[in-house]
Amino acid sequence: xxxxxxxxxxxxxxxxxxxxxxxxxxxxxxxxxxxxxxxxxxxxxxxxxxxxxxxxxxxxxxxxxxxxxxxxxxxxxxxxxxxxxxxxxxxxxxxxxxxxxxxxxxxxxxxxxxxxxxxxxxxxxxxxxxxxxxxxxxxxxxxxxxxxxxxxxxxxxxxxxxxxxxxxxxxxxxxxxxxxxxxxxxxxxxxxxxxxxxxxxxxxxxxxxxxxxxxxxxxxxxxxxxxxxxxxxxxxxxxxxxxxxxxxxxxxxxxxxxxxxxxxxxxxxxxxxxxxxxxxxxxxxxxxxxxxxxxxxxxx
Amino acid sequence: xxxxxxxxxxxxxxxxxxxxxxxxxxxxxxxxxxxxxxxxxxxxxxxxxxxxxxxxxxxxxxxxxxxxxxxxxxxxxxxxxxxxxxxxxxxxxxxxxxxxxxxxxxxxxxxxxxxxxxxxxxxxxxxxxxxxxxxxxxxxxxxxxxxxxxxxxxxxxxxxxxxxxxxxxxxxxxxxxxxxxxxxxxxxxxxxxxxxxxxxxxxxxxxxxxxxxxxxxxxxxxxxxxxxxxxxxxxxxxxxxxxxxxxxxxxxxxxxxxxxxxxxxxxxxxxxxxxxxxxxxxxxxxxxxxxxxxxxxxxxxxxxxxxxxxxxxxxxxxxxxxxxxxxxxxxxxxxxxxxxxxxxxxxxxxxxxxxxxxxxxxxxxxxxxxxxxxxxxxxxxxxxxxxxxxxxxxxxxxxxxxxxxxxxxxxxxxxxxxxxxxxxxxxxxxxxxxxxxxxxxxxxxxxxxxxxxxxxxxxxxxxxxxxxxxxxxxxxxxxxxxxxxxxxxxxxxxxxxxxxxxxxxxxxxxxxxxxxxxxxxxxxxxxxxxxxxxxxxxxxxxxxxxxxxxxxxxxxxxxxxxxxxxxxxxxxxxxxxxxxxxxxxxxxxxxxxxxxxxxxxxxxxxxxxxxxxxxxxxxxxxxxxxxxxxxxxxxxxxxxxxx
Numbered sequence: 042x043x044x045x046x047x048x049x050x051x052x053x054x055x056x057x058x059x060x061x062x063x064x065x066x067x068x069x070x071x072x073x074x075x076x077x078x079x080x081x082x083x084x085x086x087x088x089x090x091x092x093x094x095x096x097x098x099x100x101x102x103x104x105x106x107x108x109x110x111x112x113x114x115x116x117x118x119x120x121x122x123x124x125x126x127x128x129x130x131x132x133x134x135x136x137x138x139x140x141x142x143x144x145x146x147x148x149x150x151x152x153x154x155x156x157x158x159x160x161x162x163x164x165x166x167x168x169x170x171x172x173x174x175x176x177x178x179x180x181x182x183x184x185x186x187x188x189x190x191x192x193x194x195x196x197x198x199x200x201x202x203x204x205x206x207x208x209x210x211x212x213x214x215x216x217x218x219x220x221x222x223x224x225x226x227x228x229x230x231x232x233x234x235x236x237x238x239x240x241x242x243x244x245x246x247x248x249x250x251x252x253x254x255x256x257x258x259x260x261x262x263x264x265x266x267x268x269x270x271x272x273x274x275x276x277x278x279x280x281x282x283x284x285x286x287x288x289x290x291x292x293x294x295x296x297x298x299x300x301x302x303x304x305x306x307x308x309x310x311x312x313x314x315x316x317x318x319x320x321x322x323x324x325x326x327x328x329x330x331x332x333x334x335x336x337x338x339x340x341x
Numbered sequence: 342x343x344x345x346x347x348x349x350x351x352x353x354x355x356x357x358x359x360x361x362x363x364x365x366x367x368x369x370x371x372x373x374x375x376x377x378x379x380x381x382x383x384x385x386x387x388x389x390x391x392x393x394x395x396x397x398x399x400x401x402x403x404x405x406x407x408x409x410x411x412x413x414x415x416x417x418x419x420x421x422x423x424x425x426x427x428x429x430x431x432x433x434x435x436x437x438x439x440x441x442x443x444x445x446x447x448x449x450x451x452x453x454x455x456x457x458x459x460x461x462x463x464x465x466x467x468x469x470x471x472x473x474x475x476x477x478x479x480x481x482x483x484x485x486x487x488x489x490x491x492x493x494x495x496x497x498x499x500x501x502x503x504x505x506x507x508x509x510x511x512x513x514x515x516x517x518x519x520x521x522x523x524x525x526x527x528x529x530x531x532x533x534x535x536x537x538x539x540x541x542x543x544x545x546x547x548x549x550x551x552x553x554x555x556x557x558x559x560x561x562x563x564x565x566x567x568x569x570x571x572x573x574x575x576x577x578x579x580x581x582x583x584x585x586x587x588x589x590x591x592x593x594x595x596x597x598x599x600x601x602x603x604x605x606x607x608x609x610x611x612x613x614x615x616x617x618x619x620x621x622x623x624x625x626x627x628x629x630x631x632x633x634x635x636x637x638x639x640x641x642x643x644x645x646x647x648x649x650x651x652x653x654x655x656x657x658x659x660x661x662x663x664x665x666x667x668x669x670x671x672x673x674x675x676x677x678x679x680x681x682x683x684x685x686x687x688x689x690x691x692x693x694x695x696x697x698x699x700x701x702x703x704x705x706x707x708x709x710x711x712x713x714x715x716x717x718x719x720x721x722x723x724x725x726x727x728x729x730x731x732x733x734x735x736x737x738x739x740x741x742x743x744x745x746x747x748x749x750x751x752x753x754x755x756x757x758x759x760x761x762x763x764x765x766x767x768x769x770x771x772x773x774x775x776x777x778x779x780x781x782x783x784x785x786x787x788x789x790x791x792x793x794x795x796x797x798x799x800x801x802x803x804x805x806x807x808x809x810x811x812x813x814x815x816x817x818x819x820x821x822x823x824x825x826x827x828x829x830x831x832x833x834x835x836x837x838x839x840x841x842x843x844x845x846x847x848x849x850x851x852x853x854x855x856x857x858x859x860x861x862x863x864x865x866x867x868x869x870x871x872x873x874x875x876x877x878x879x880x881x882x883x884x885x886x887x888x889x890x891x892x893x894x895x896x897x898x899x900x901x902x903x904x905x906x907x908x909x910x911x912x913x914x915x916x917x918x919x920x921x922x923x924x925x926x927x928x929x930x931x932x933x934x935x936x937x938x939x940x941x942x943x944x945x946x947x948x949x950x951x952x953x954x955x956x957x958x959x960x961x962x963x964x965x966x967x968x969x970x971x972x973x974x975x976x977x978x979x980x981x982x983x984x
Binding site: 128151 | 625
């Protein structure tokens with residue numbers, strides 16, 4: 042039986058062999074691997090890129106105090122970006138499943154339409170949820186737009202739900218029973234996260250404090266964006282990556298406030314718009330900054 | 342000699358529901374090329390759209406083009422110039438006489454082009470024009486767009502490849518088999534195409550895939566589900582059924598929940614036992630040939646178990662808070678940004694239910710009907726909204742009329758769907774739909790073309806169906822003041838009576854012209870007009886009414902004044918008046934046969950435009966009164982008469 046970490050290692054190896062940079066998880070809370078700069082910013086612009094990383098993805102509203110065998114506050118996504126997507130991308134993807142020991146002549150794979158959209162990121166794409174014997178194991182998306190910008194190259198994004206996939210491989214009815222490494226279950230490693238964050242998100246998070254934090258990060262992002270000058274000769278130095286961090290902070294605070302039931306009807310749409318405006322602002326500035334950078338590189 | 346043609350567009354997995362439409366579109370586009378052929382056949386699997394045609398000619402027929410040159414009288418130089426331009430000697434020209442005189446001319450023989458060439462030219466554009474509700478870029482911004490990436494192209498005319506390139510893919514004679522059971526490259530000819538695919542685990546014919554699924558239900562009583570069957574037919578290239586089971590203890594959960602999980606989330610067929618009750622079994626369809634180790638069955642069973650466990654967990658969690666206690670939580674759920682929360686909607690629905698004459702049960706149901714939106718079960722299975730509320734209300738001891746009204750209040754979901762089963766349910770359903778309609782129209786959310794995000798057409802259709810089939814004596818007058826909504830509802834009323842109930846369009850127009858705020862009354866009048874139509878007196882009388890209406894309109898008759906019996910001319914006019922007095926107040930069915938000859942005679946013998954102004958006005962008054970008397974049922978001038 043392959044442990045959780047062995048599956049991760051094999052998948053990383055598989056994608057490294059196919060030209061992917063292996064990145065470590067981003068160190069700011071995100072709701073999905075898509076939000077990491079390695080995806081959100083890298084898919085923009087004309088430069089090819091391939092990357093794979095495991096991203097702990099936090100969804101405050103999905104927490105269940107560690108009681109539900111299939112639902113998690115923080116689950117692990119293996120995020121693979123192939124930009125541009127190769128013609129045999131599906132074959133490569135199926136090969137990755139075979140690399141972790143799934144015999145696709147004996148298991149049923151279906152690609153069911155599932156289009157993806159992230160309103161807070163101004164991003165959308167078309168694709169499928171990949172079903173393995175009736176279980177959704179991967180979200181497969183051809184990105185079309187990100188930060189409200191049409192993408193020059195169309196990347197394929199593969200997002201593996203690692204907990205589900207491993208529960209499937211190890212024939213476990215509960216995620217918590219999955220063997221993480223020899224002698225350690227997923228529950229041993231993660232149960233406390235699930236319990237404590239559920240308590241915090243649903244019961245103890247202080248709403249006024251979270252709002253205050255949201256506004257602080259928002260105003261910092263806004264302030265920085267207002268300083269970006271596309272005409273500046275020094276614009277390569279401009280800290281867009283730290284600006285984007287502020288946006289990510291806002292996004293996670295929004296999710297936490299939402300799970301706390303603190304966002305009223307009238308506010309909700311407005312807050313999504315506020316985060317989206319920042320994300321779109323960063324994306325546009327990033328494209329501008331990159332154009333300059335690649336032009337400069339070309340001149341050398 | 343004619344040739345067969347094969348086009349296979351190889352793609353990544355196309356969404357199942359778009360495939361039949363795409364084939365239709367492909368067929369139309371092929372016909373539009375004008376290439377002659379005897380027959381066409383279209384097929385598809387998730388990974389290929391296929392058009393096969395028989396009887397294409399190798400070439401277009403040769404044609405002749407008549408070119409007119411200079412006049413016969415033109416200088417020889419001009420004639421020679423014309424001949425040179427056509428590449429012939431002057432003596433090869435012909436002389437044609439035209440109305441304008443004699444001219445030199447030339448008959449140019451145009452050789453028909455090879456069909457292969459025409460196909461090679463038109464196929465790329467044709468393929469990219471296939472209609473899909475949504476499409477994507479894959480080669481990059483500004484590149485071709487299609488539903489999913491095109492990965493291979495087979496285009497054969499007879500034994501020859503029709504050469505073209507699209508999105509970096511060159512056409513050829515290589516197809517692809519099933520993703521794992523077949524080979525990624527299959528050489529083929531038109532003759533062995535279908536067999537070659539079959540050898541590589543692709544069943545090309547949807548009909549055959551359908552039969553393969555239906556024929557393997559293992560003697561189980563599978564609940565018929567044509568929509569799910571179609572989904573599975575277009576989600577697989579080599580469908581094989583497997584049956585599985587689940588723990589009988591889950592049968593304690595409501596059947597609605599179990600079936601929804603199986604059907605919508607897992608795409609399984611439900612199974613019934615001999616007595617028609619839901620059995621602890623399911624049938625799934627996989628896209629491989631067999632499951633000798635039982636991996637697929639046990640995998641699916643585990644997924645289903647997890648889903649059912651979730652459902653049970655939600656069901657139990659939801660019971661901890663009664664529906665009534667959830668009302669304040671609705672303040673956090675948006676109905677529509679400009680129309681506020683579901684709490685505000687609930688308040689409006691209660692008021693409307695009251696206005697519509699709802700009883701205590703209806704008002705209670707109106708209060709609770711949206712509360713299930715805050716439950717875990719509905720958050721997970723949104724398609725069960727209403728149903729879950731009804732089930733919870735039942736468990737929580739609400740009286741039968743109340744829980745049934747909640748359960749049913751989204752009905753009818755389509756024209757085929759039944760209306761809510763009790764009166765309270767009908768009132769709540771109406772109140773909810775009318776609120777959505779007036780609210781959305783009020784803030785300018787009016788459906789245009791195919792864009793109808795709030796499903797207002799369905800809501801309006803529901804309103805009509807519920808009022809008519811529920812026999813509700815309700816006046817819509819209040820909702821018809823907004824011109825746009827009036828038109829929208831009017832269209833739905835017209836659609837319902839014409840398309841669903843089969844009344845003739847002129848009958849519907851005639852009856853609606855006499856008012857349609859009361860739909861039950863409208864229906865009764867429609868039935869009367871439909872019955873009247875079989876009377877031989879009906880059409881002539883309708884024609885006379887139309888004539889009366891025209892006369893009154895031309896005379897700009899205002900309808901004022903009483904009939905002055907003293908001014909009536911004896912004979913047909915007097916007789917018509919006497920007849921009118923006798924039949925006034927009686928239903929038209931009883932008097933039509935007596936009235937018609939009098940009206941006919943009147944028009945035969947009497948001149949309405951009398952010289953004497955007073956006589957003329959009196960005649961117009963007589964006709965106006967007569968028209969009014971019988972126009973309460975319908976405006977008969979709308980009836981299209983054959984004579």
